[in-house]
Amino acid sequence: MCAAKVETRESLFVSGHRACHGCGLALAVRHILEATGPNVIVVSPTGCLETFTSPYGYSPWRVPWIHHVFENAPAVASGVVAALKAQGRPVTRVVAIGGDGATFDIGFGALSGMLERGDDVLYICTDNGAYMNTGGQRSGATPSWASTTTHPAGKQSVGKTERKKDLPEIVAAHGIPYVATASVAYLRDLKKKVKKAMTFHGPRYIQIDTPCPSGWNFPSHLTLEVGRQAVKCGLVPLFEMENGKIIGVRKLKKKLPVTEYLQGQKRYRHLFESDGGQSELQKLQAEADKNIEKYGLMESG
Amino acid sequence: MNEVKVVEGSEAVALAVKACRPHVISAYPISPQTHIVESLARMVADGELDAQYVRVESEFSAASVLAGASAAGSRSYTASSSQGLLLMTEVLYASAGMRLPFVMTGVNRSISAPINIQVDHQDTMSLRDAGLIQFYVESSQEAYDVHLAAFKIAEDPQIMLPVMVCMDGWVLTHSYERVAFADQKAVDEFLPPFRPENYLDPAHPKSWGSYAEADVLMEFKYAIHRAMSLGKARIKEILAEVAAFTGRDHGGLIEAYRTADADVVLVAMGSMVGTIKDAVDELRQGGKKVGLVKIRCYRPFPYEEIEEAIRGAKVVGVMDANFSMGSEGAVGLDLKAKLCGRPEAPLIIDYIAGLGGREINAQTIRKLVARTEDVYRSRLILPESEWVDLNPAILS
Amino acid sequence: MKITPGAVVKGGTSLHYKTGDWRDQRPVIDQEACQKCGICRDVCPDDSIKVKDEQYEIDTDFCKGCGICAHECPAQAIKMVPEEK
Structure with missing residues (x-):
C-alpha cells in the first residue's frame, strides 16, 4: 500500500453542473453537503445555484432538492419541516441554500418569518455580493463602492454608495441559536460550522463569502486567494454566535491592507484609476478596521 | 349518519x-x-x-x-x-x-x-x-x-x-x-x-x-x-x-337549471345563483322560458356541458362578477371563444354585475332578462359588456 | 424521452452532461511531486479530481480548467497547460 493516505468519498453534489469556471458557490455547496451528510432536504431559491443545477434532466444533487420561486425558499423550507413533523420523519433535516439577492433582498420577509417561527431550518446564504445570475446588479449585500451593472462607477458615480446590510446581526436579533459567517477560502472552518449548526435545532444561519470570478472580474484560479484576502483584510470577518453571543472569531496574524484585496477585482478598479477613489479606499479601510476592532480579529489584540 | x-x-x-x-x-x-x-x-x-x-x-x-x-x-x-x-x-x-x-x-x-x-x-x-x-x-x-x-x-x-x-x-x-x-x-x-x-x-x-x-x-x-x-x-x-x-348531488361540472326548453339562458357562478334560481322560477310562472346554467367547475372550463345545456336557447346572458379591463368579463369571453363559428350558436351577451358587493336581487335579474330579450329581438350589436346598474350620472 | 410530471428529475443525472469541453487549459499533475494532500480535490468547484490507483487524477470529462487546483497546490505539483483543440 502506498504510504500516503488517499481518501475516497462519494460526493452529494456531483460534476456536470453548469457553474462558471472557478465558481466559489459551487465549491461551497459540495462542502456544505459533505458536512450535513445525505439525510437532508435542500431548498433553494432562484439564483445562480438554481440556474446552474436545474437544467431539466441534469441534476447534480444527490440529496432531495427543491427550487420553487425566488423569494420563498425559507417558507418552502418551513413547509417541508412541517410535513416531516406531521409524517414523523425526525431524522431528515432541512437546509436552505440561497444567494444574497434572495436572502438579503427579495426573500428577506420570508426569512424573517421563518426565523421568528423557530422552524428547524439551517439557512445558508452564499454571498457573492450582487445579482450574478442576471448580470451583476446591485443587491443589499453589495459592499460599498463596488461597481455593479445597476450602480456602475461613472463620471459622477463611485459605485454603490450604501452600506452592505449587516444581515448576520439582523438574523441574530431574532434570537436564534446559531449564526456564523464563513468563507469558501477556509473550507475546513466552513465545514466545521455547518456540522456545528446541524447539532442545534431551530433556525440557524450561516453566511458564506463566495468570491465570484465572473462577477467580480478576477481570473478564475484566484477564487480562494481572493476569499482569503477578504478575510485577512478584515472586510469579511469570520465569527460564530451562539444564542446572540459571539463565541469565536477567526483571528488574523497580520492585517492585510484592503487595497491588496480590492485591487485585483474589476468591480473596484475605478477606485484605483484616479485620485477620486482615495477617500473611498480610506472608508473601506476604516470599515475593515472597525470590523477588526468590533470582533477582536487581531491575534495580538 | x-x-x-x-x-x-x-x-x-x-x-x-x-x-x-x-x-x-x-x-x-x-x-x-x-x-x-x-x-x-x-x-x-x-x-x-x-x-x-x-x-x-x-x-x-x-x-x-x-x-x-x-x-x-x-x-x-x-x-x-x-x-x-x-x-x-x-x-x-x-x-x-x-x-x-x-x-x-x-x-x-x-x-x-x-x-x-x-x-x-x-x-x-x-x-x-x-x-x-x-x-x-x-x-x-x-x-x-x-x-x-x-x-x-x-x-x-x-x-x-x-x-x-x-x-x-x-x-x-x-x-x-x-x-x-x-x-x-x-x-x-x-x-x-x-x-x-x-x-x-x-x-x-x-x-x-x-x-x-x-x-x-x-x-x-x-x-x-x-x-x-x-x-x-x-x-x-x-x-x-x-x-x-x-346523498347530496349538486350536479357535475355545471348544474343546468330549467334549461331544457329555455329561450333565454343565464350563466352564473357563486352565491348569486340562488337569487337567479328564484327569479327564474318567478319568470317561468309568468310564462317566460328562462333557464340557468350554474358553472360549478370553472377550470377546466366545462364547455361541452354548457354547450349541451344552452342548445336550443336563442340568447345567453352571462353574468360576470369580474372584468378584464379593456375587454369583457371572463366567463363571457370563455363562452364566446368556444361557441364562435358554431352553427346555430345562440347570441351571447356579457353582463358585468355585482362588483364590490353591488346588490343583485330578483329585480336585477328580471331587468337583465328583459334587456337580454330586447337585444336579441332588436339584433342590436353591443359595443361592450353591459355593466348592470351602472350609474352613468356619477361618472366624471 | 417522455417528460416527467412537474419536471421532477432524478438526482445525480448531471453526470450525463460533460463540461470538459468548456476547458481551454488543462491541469497536469506531476505525480512525483504530488504530496497526496488532497487539497486539489477539496478545492475543485466541479468535483473533477478523482482518486485512481492511489493517485489524484483529473476527470477531463468535467474539468472546466479554472486553474484553482494548480494555484492552491502547496507542492506546486499541478501545471496548467493549454488545451489542444
Missing part, C-alpha cells in the same frame, strides 16, 4: 377540511377569509385536528409553505381572499407547474383600488390561468361537499394540480345555514391518505423545480392543460362519489 347543524359557512369549510385530515395548514389573515382559518386554528389548539399549523408572515409564504409540504408528501391547505390571493399568484403558478396538489379556499372579495372588502370574483378570476382547478359554490352546503371532493381531485395521479374552491365572502362565509356533515368513516373510505409517487425523500433523491428550455417547455405547459381537460371525467366521477356517500 349525516349530522345536520346550523353553522357559519366558514365553519362548514373548516369542518370539511378537518374531515380530510390535512397534515399541514398555513394561513395569513385577510377578511373575509379569517373565520375559516381561525376555526382550523381552534381545532388544532383543542386537539381535535392533528395538523401542523404554520402561522406565516404573508400569503406569499402561506402558499409557499403548502408547496414545500406538498412536495414533501403531505396533504396541505390554505385559504385567502382578494389581495392575499394576488400576492400568492406567483407561487400558485409555480405550484401548478410543479404539479403540487394542495387545496385552498378562495374567499371571493373585490380587489383594490379602491379598496373594498365586499364580494366579487375579480380575485379568483385573476388566477384562472395559473393551472389551478377552480370550483365556485352556491351555498355553504355545497362548499362543504366540494371541499371533500377537492383533495381527492387534486391528488388524483392523472391530475396532480392545486384545487381552489371559490366561495363568496361574507354572503357565504359569514352567514349561518343548515349544513349536513358527512360521517368521518365515509370520508376516510372515500379519501385515502396522500401517497404521491414522488416526494422529497433522501432515500430516493430527486430534484424539483427544473429549468426547461424551449424544446420541452411547451410540452410541460400542455401537460397541465391536458391533465385538466382529460381530468374532467375524473372530476365528475369524484363529485359523483361525494354525492353518493353524502
Whole structure:
C-alpha cells in the first residue's frame, strides 16, 4: 500500500453542473453537503445555484432538492419541516441554500418569518455580493463602492454608495441559536460550522463569502486567494454566535491592507484609476478596521 | 349518519377540511377569509385536528409553505381572499407547474383600488390561468361537499394540480345555514391518505423545480392543460362519489337549471345563483322560458356541458362578477371563444354585475332578462359588456 | 424521452452532461511531486479530481480548467497547460 493516505468519498453534489469556471458557490455547496451528510432536504431559491443545477434532466444533487420561486425558499423550507413533523420523519433535516439577492433582498420577509417561527431550518446564504445570475446588479449585500451593472462607477458615480446590510446581526436579533459567517477560502472552518449548526435545532444561519470570478472580474484560479484576502483584510470577518453571543472569531496574524484585496477585482478598479477613489479606499479601510476592532480579529489584540 | 347543524359557512369549510385530515395548514389573515382559518386554528389548539399549523408572515409564504409540504408528501391547505390571493399568484403558478396538489379556499372579495372588502370574483378570476382547478359554490352546503371532493381531485395521479374552491365572502362565509356533515368513516373510505409517487425523500433523491428550455417547455405547459381537460371525467366521477356517500348531488361540472326548453339562458357562478334560481322560477310562472346554467367547475372550463345545456336557447346572458379591463368579463369571453363559428350558436351577451358587493336581487335579474330579450329581438350589436346598474350620472 | 410530471428529475443525472469541453487549459499533475494532500480535490468547484490507483487524477470529462487546483497546490505539483483543440 502506498504510504500516503488517499481518501475516497462519494460526493452529494456531483460534476456536470453548469457553474462558471472557478465558481466559489459551487465549491461551497459540495462542502456544505459533505458536512450535513445525505439525510437532508435542500431548498433553494432562484439564483445562480438554481440556474446552474436545474437544467431539466441534469441534476447534480444527490440529496432531495427543491427550487420553487425566488423569494420563498425559507417558507418552502418551513413547509417541508412541517410535513416531516406531521409524517414523523425526525431524522431528515432541512437546509436552505440561497444567494444574497434572495436572502438579503427579495426573500428577506420570508426569512424573517421563518426565523421568528423557530422552524428547524439551517439557512445558508452564499454571498457573492450582487445579482450574478442576471448580470451583476446591485443587491443589499453589495459592499460599498463596488461597481455593479445597476450602480456602475461613472463620471459622477463611485459605485454603490450604501452600506452592505449587516444581515448576520439582523438574523441574530431574532434570537436564534446559531449564526456564523464563513468563507469558501477556509473550507475546513466552513465545514466545521455547518456540522456545528446541524447539532442545534431551530433556525440557524450561516453566511458564506463566495468570491465570484465572473462577477467580480478576477481570473478564475484566484477564487480562494481572493476569499482569503477578504478575510485577512478584515472586510469579511469570520465569527460564530451562539444564542446572540459571539463565541469565536477567526483571528488574523497580520492585517492585510484592503487595497491588496480590492485591487485585483474589476468591480473596484475605478477606485484605483484616479485620485477620486482615495477617500473611498480610506472608508473601506476604516470599515475593515472597525470590523477588526468590533470582533477582536487581531491575534495580538 | 349525516349530522345536520346550523353553522357559519366558514365553519362548514373548516369542518370539511378537518374531515380530510390535512397534515399541514398555513394561513395569513385577510377578511373575509379569517373565520375559516381561525376555526382550523381552534381545532388544532383543542386537539381535535392533528395538523401542523404554520402561522406565516404573508400569503406569499402561506402558499409557499403548502408547496414545500406538498412536495414533501403531505396533504396541505390554505385559504385567502382578494389581495392575499394576488400576492400568492406567483407561487400558485409555480405550484401548478410543479404539479403540487394542495387545496385552498378562495374567499371571493373585490380587489383594490379602491379598496373594498365586499364580494366579487375579480380575485379568483385573476388566477384562472395559473393551472389551478377552480370550483365556485352556491351555498355553504355545497362548499362543504366540494371541499371533500377537492383533495381527492387534486391528488388524483392523472391530475396532480392545486384545487381552489371559490366561495363568496361574507354572503357565504359569514352567514349561518343548515349544513349536513358527512360521517368521518365515509370520508376516510372515500379519501385515502396522500401517497404521491414522488416526494422529497433522501432515500430516493430527486430534484424539483427544473429549468426547461424551449424544446420541452411547451410540452410541460400542455401537460397541465391536458391533465385538466382529460381530468374532467375524473372530476365528475369524484363529485359523483361525494354525492353518493353524502346523498347530496349538486350536479357535475355545471348544474343546468330549467334549461331544457329555455329561450333565454343565464350563466352564473357563486352565491348569486340562488337569487337567479328564484327569479327564474318567478319568470317561468309568468310564462317566460328562462333557464340557468350554474358553472360549478370553472377550470377546466366545462364547455361541452354548457354547450349541451344552452342548445336550443336563442340568447345567453352571462353574468360576470369580474372584468378584464379593456375587454369583457371572463366567463363571457370563455363562452364566446368556444361557441364562435358554431352553427346555430345562440347570441351571447356579457353582463358585468355585482362588483364590490353591488346588490343583485330578483329585480336585477328580471331587468337583465328583459334587456337580454330586447337585444336579441332588436339584433342590436353591443359595443361592450353591459355593466348592470351602472350609474352613468356619477361618472366624471 | 417522455417528460416527467412537474419536471421532477432524478438526482445525480448531471453526470450525463460533460463540461470538459468548456476547458481551454488543462491541469497536469506531476505525480512525483504530488504530496497526496488532497487539497486539489477539496478545492475543485466541479468535483473533477478523482482518486485512481492511489493517485489524484483529473476527470477531463468535467474539468472546466479554472486553474484553482494548480494555484492552491502547496507542492506546486499541478501545471496548467493549454488545451489542444
